Amino acid sequence: MSSVKTTAHSVVEPTPTVKRIAGAIVILYALVTMIPLAWIFLTSIKSPPDSISYPPKIVFTPTLEGYCNLFTTRTRQTPDYIQALPAPSSTCDEITRGRNMVIAGPSNYWPRFGNSLLIAFGSTFLAVSLGTLAAYGFSRFRVPLADDLLFFILSTRMMPPIAVAIPIYLMYRQFGLSDTALGMILLYTAVNVSLAVWLLKGFIDEIPREYEEAAMIDGYTRLQAFWKVVLPQATTGIAATAIFCLIFAWNEYAFAVLLTSGSAQTAPPFIPTIIGEGGQDWPAVAAGTTIFLVPILVFTIVLRKQLLRGITFGAVRK
Amino acid sequence: MSEIKIVNLRKQFGDFVAVEDSSFTVEDGEFLALLVPSGCGKTTTLRMIAGLELPTSGKIYLDGEDVTFNRASARDIAFVFQLFALYPHMNVRRNIGFPLLSQGIAKAEIRARVEETAKLLRIDHILDRSVSGLAGGDRQRVALGRAIVRRPKCFLMDEPLGTLDAEFREVMVHELRELHNRIHATTVYVTHDQHEAMAMADKIAVMNHGVIEQFGTPQEIYNRPASMYVADFIGSPPMNFMRFHSGLRRGMRSIVLDGHEVAVPEVGEDVAPGEMALGVRPEHIRFSDQAPIRGAVYGSEYLGTNQIVAVETAAGIVKARVSADRSFSLGETVGLEFNPAKLAVFDCASGRAIASSLYAGARHV
Numbered sequence: 179m180s181s182v183k184t185t186a187h188s189v190v191e192p193t194p195t196v197k198r199i200a201g202a203i204v205i206l207y208a209l210v211t212m213i214p215l216a217w218i219f220l221t222s223i224k225s226p227p228d229s230i231s232y233p234p235k236i237v238f239t240p241t242l243e244g245y246c247n248l249f250t251t252r253t254r255q256t257p258d259y260i261q262a263l264p265a266p267s268s269t270c271d272e273i274t275r276g277r278n279m280v281i282a283g284p285s286n287y288w289p290r291f292g293n294s295l296l297i298a299f300g301s302t303f304l305a306v307s308l309g310t311l312a313a314y315g316f317s318r319f320r321v322p323l324a325d326d327l328l329f330f331i332l333s334t335r336m337m338p339p340i341a342v343a344i345p346i347y348l349m350y351r352q353f354g355l356s357d358t359a360l361g362m363i364l365l366y367t368a369v370n371v372s373l374a375v376w377l378l379k380g381f382i383d384e385i386p387r388e389y390e391e392a393a394m395i396d397g398y399t400r401l402q403a404f405w406k407v408v409l410p411q412a413t414t415g416i417a418a419t420a421i422f423c424l425i426f427a428w429n430e431y432a433f434a435v436l437l438t439s440g441s442a443q444t445a446p447p448f449i450p451t452i453i454g455e456g457g458q459d460w461p462a463v464a465a466g467t468t469i470f471l472v473p474i475l476v477f478t479i480v481l482r483k484q485l486l487r488g489i490t491f492g493a494v495r496k
Numbered sequence: 497m498s499e500i501k502i503v504n505l506r507k508q509f510g511d512f513v514a515v516e517d518s519s520f521t522v523e524d525g526e527f528l529a530l531l532v533p534s535g536c537g538k539t540t541t542l543r544m545i546a547g548l549e550l551p552t553s554g555k556i557y558l559d560g561e562d563v564t565f566n567r568a569s570a571r572d573i574a575f576v577f578q579l580f581a582l583y584p585h586m587n588v589r590r591n592i593g594f595p596l597l598s599q600g601i602a603k604a605e606i607r608a609r610v611e612e613t614a615k616l617l618r619i620d621h622i623l624d625r626s627v628s629g630l631a632g633g634d635r636q637r638v639a640l641g642r643a644i645v646r647r648p649k650c651f652l653m654d655e656p657l658g659t660l661d662a663e664f665r666e667v668m669v670h671e672l673r674e675l676h677n678r679i680h681a682t683t684v685y686v687t688h689d690q691h692e693a694m695a696m697a698d699k700i701a702v703m704n705h706g707v708i709e710q711f712g713t714p715q716e717i718y719n720r721p722a723s724m725y726v727a728d729f730i731g732s733p734p735m736n737f738m739r740f741h742s743g744l745r746r747g748m749r750s751i752v753l754d755g756h757e758v759a760v761p762e763v764g765e766d767v768a769p770g771e772m773a774l775g776v777r778p779e780h781i782r783f784s785d786q787a788p789i790r791g792a793v794y795g796s797e798y799l800g801t802n803q804i805v806a807v808e809t810a811a812g813i814v815k816a817r818v819s820a821d822r823s824f825s826l827g828e829t830v831g832l833e834f835n836p837a838k839l840a841v842f843d844c845a846s847g848r849a850i851a852s853s854l855y856a857g858a859r860h861v
Binding site for chain 1: 568577579583585599642
């Protein structure tokens with residue numbers, strides 16, 4: 179009898195060593211991709227001198243100055259004037275006075291952030307709604323020229339959207355859509371709807387028709403069947419599509435710069451303008467970026483389960 | 497409960513005719529099996545009755561009312577799908593209650609009726625489970641529950657046992673028939689399995705390439721097949737066909753097969769000379785040393801209670817179902833004796849059965 183020890187291993191299940199190596203690679207990759215994010219966050223809690231010091235400071239005294247500068251506009255005053263003021267009413271007040279300045283009023287950051295929320299979520303909602311309905315139609319009905327229409331829808335993605343910036347700029351000026359939230363919502367919807375149709379058609383094609391037929395037999399109209407049976411099963415696809423649309427609309431910069439300047443301006447074109455206000459205020463820019471990242475992070479975490487759950491066809495055998 | 501009447505129903509997809517001019521009536525409380533070999537527009541008839549497909553021409557009456565173009569949701573018909581189509585995002589209770597919800601029935605009553613149905617199907621213990629974890633048989637019962645809970649006018653079932661394994665299928669065949677005996681719902685059941693059809697149905701409609709070849713009770717279909725197609729499709733092993741060339745006259749009581757006279761049921765019509773086939777069920781053959789028709793044993797298949805012996809004769813290979821007591825050696829010569837009352841004669845060109853006293857009183861399609 180030989181005393182060679184054999185380790186039982188399955189062909190499908192990776193061995194513990196393979197698992198450990200794979201895990202290490204994933205963790206390493208995650209760390210590398212998170213360095214810029216960490217850097218942005220750290221910069222946002224540095225003081226302006228710390229933020230531009232060379233070599234960069236890893237150890238420093240955190241301060242809220244960046245956030246104070248982000249949320250306020252300030253005016254420079256003489257030390258005598260500041261001395262004469264009553265005691266500071268907030269932390270920001272105190273920090274600002276330390277730099278020989280007083281708070282003049284709130285900055286435009288929150289209104290711009292609000293515009294971004296409205297425009298990104300509004301256009302995502304529209305693109306996903308229209309995309310779901312169109313995808314359902316293409317998936318279930320005999321649409322005349324369906325293939326050509328689908329190709330046309332896809333073809334709108336075949337050039338960079340910015341290629342049509344000038345015609346859109348002129349059109350928007352003509353129709354009074356420049357610098358309006360409605361204009362931006364329509365624009366982002368138009369860009370995203372093609373992606374939504376194609377992504378969702380794939381998901382809806384995967385849902386067997388029997389479910390709707392069963393619902394119609396059970397006494398529901400087609401629309402009710404769509405609402406009660408198809409939609410709940412398409413949630414995974416809808417969530418994934420919504421995240422893609424939202425990330426595009428949230429991050430879009432070029433059209434936002436071109437078409438918005440005042441009341442409808444979104445956060446991406448606003449954040450760089452912070453730099454100009456009294457020197458290169460990197461902590462304030464980093465603070466604006468940090469806060470800007472929060473909604474997309476929350477949205478992704480909320481829909482994480484839907485994304486990961488995958489497509490399950492519980493009761494139908496394939 | 498009610499009667500389904502199909503008149504000249506026809507369905508064409510482009511050039512392909514799925515259902516050709518079918519007419520039949522399913523009487524109140526009757527269990528009809530649509531026996532269709534795999535392929536050819538198997539479930540189209542069922543889908544037209546349900547309203548999931550519109551016919552090219554023809555009419556569908558439900559309880560005397562023309563519902564040909566009514567929406568599926570307006571027909572009050574239940575449909576059990578081949579793959580069950582249980583809603584994966586609902587648990588068992590909500591699946592069964594879903595048809596009641598559409599009728600705006602009060603929550604308490606839905607609850608009561610779902611529980612009553614679940615008890616009937618013996619699935620009341622899994623009501624709060626998710627449907628995705630259920631075994632095949634339980635899914636089947638949930639699908640049935642969803643169908644019977646609202647007491648529809650009739651049930652349509654599309655090969656509901658097709659995905660179950662053989663052993664369990666047998667159990668479900670009995671359960672389905674038992675359920676039918678209890679609730680007496682008019683049922684149309686599509687299957688390609690002759691055993692299911694024979695075991696459950698009151699009536700069977702045998703379809704071939706969209707045409708109904710024969711409509712009758714299982715006994716009629718088996719004992720008095722209207723065509724060679726039906727005779728060949730039903731029974732395992734199927735009916736033997738022994739070919740001969742002859743004309744027939746009304747009143748003849750025998751035919752000549754391979755030079756030997758064979759007694760047959762009294763022929764009821766005149767037929768011009770042509771290729772004919774004598775149809776013999778395997779169990780209507782007896783081995784007899786005196787019989788003039790002889791052949792060599794070609795193979796045998798032991799089945800426990802009996803055995804199937806294949807015999808090579810001048811008119812082709814004939815399979816006989818005989819007692820398992822005796823064993824045969826290959827090449828052994830045996831004589832074949834037929835039960836003269838049970839023989840059928842077919843016209844090979846058209847495949848139809850020749851009228852004879854065997855068919856007296858039978859419904860011919």
